[in-house]
Amino acid sequence: MSNPKRVAIIGAGMAGLTLAKALSSHASVRIFEKSKAVGGRMATRRIGGASFDHGAQYFTLRDTRFRSLLDGAIADGAAERWNADIVSLPATPAGGPETASAPRQSEARYVGAPSMKALPAWMAKDCDIAFNVEIASITGTPRNWILKTETGDIGPFDWVIATAPAPQSARLLPSTFGHRDTLQNTAMNACFTLMVTLRAGAGTPFAAARLDDPVLSWISRNDRKPGRGEQPCLVANASPHWSDAHIEAPLDGVKAEMLGALRRYVPLDAGEAAGAVIKRWSYANVARPAGRPFLLDPERHLACCGDWCIAGRVEAAFQSASQLADALVPMLRKPAE
16 A cells, blocks of 8 residues: 555454454554453453453354354354353242243354453454553544544544444544534443352353343353353343442442342352452443444544444444444545545
């Protein structure tokens, strides 16, 4: 490429990585990620011998282009199908977990292997990514955008694209962004994730469960996912509305309430409860999507995309970024005016 357009992408989650890979042969692309690793909520944490997927729990496969990506990842050992039955548990299981409904037949589910972050790490192999760089604001003018950070200015860039959650993208993009109203009307829910290491040999009568519960919405035996290791462990997610209501609450109190709710479905001894770890996600679930696959402002050379444009799914982040790339490529090919 002679004098390629300079594109800055904010965020190295599924959307940012998808976009970077799609645009890399048409522009000079760099991703800026505020954390030390790729993946966003496609994350796995190891605590002792236990492995916890403490963000996205799995992903589904409907889009043909996502299928092509996943086929390559599976061939390289970065993803596997998760053949688990997911049951539904009532709010107050009088007879214990055995009162769960029969598992539902549904579409195939997949996970990164041996961890959820393995898939984004595989996608990032050829991407130019600056880690531990948090963008404070975006200043300048179209084709000359500057990214402001605590350590100095970065740029200029012809295009800036935000793939962070909608509220964070709204704070970052300049006030002149043409789709600000749509962006600000998008709503996301918080999520608390509880990670519990179980004693050796602990049994749970389900691999994963959706709950009709005032506190919890999900419980999973994470060690039953491909490649996660043998240490028994649980991941429990709080419901979106409960999480929103407790987003500012002290974490110790949140953890205690979630443990109390978890005990209604899974017996825990004192040691298991004492070792529990909690994670707070400020923006996890999509309550009100943007209603369009991406937000593109061609006049100002700004855009944003993510799962929040469509629905709260890993595949939706891929679809959003892929469709934005389709719209951007012809613009990147045009000579500078």
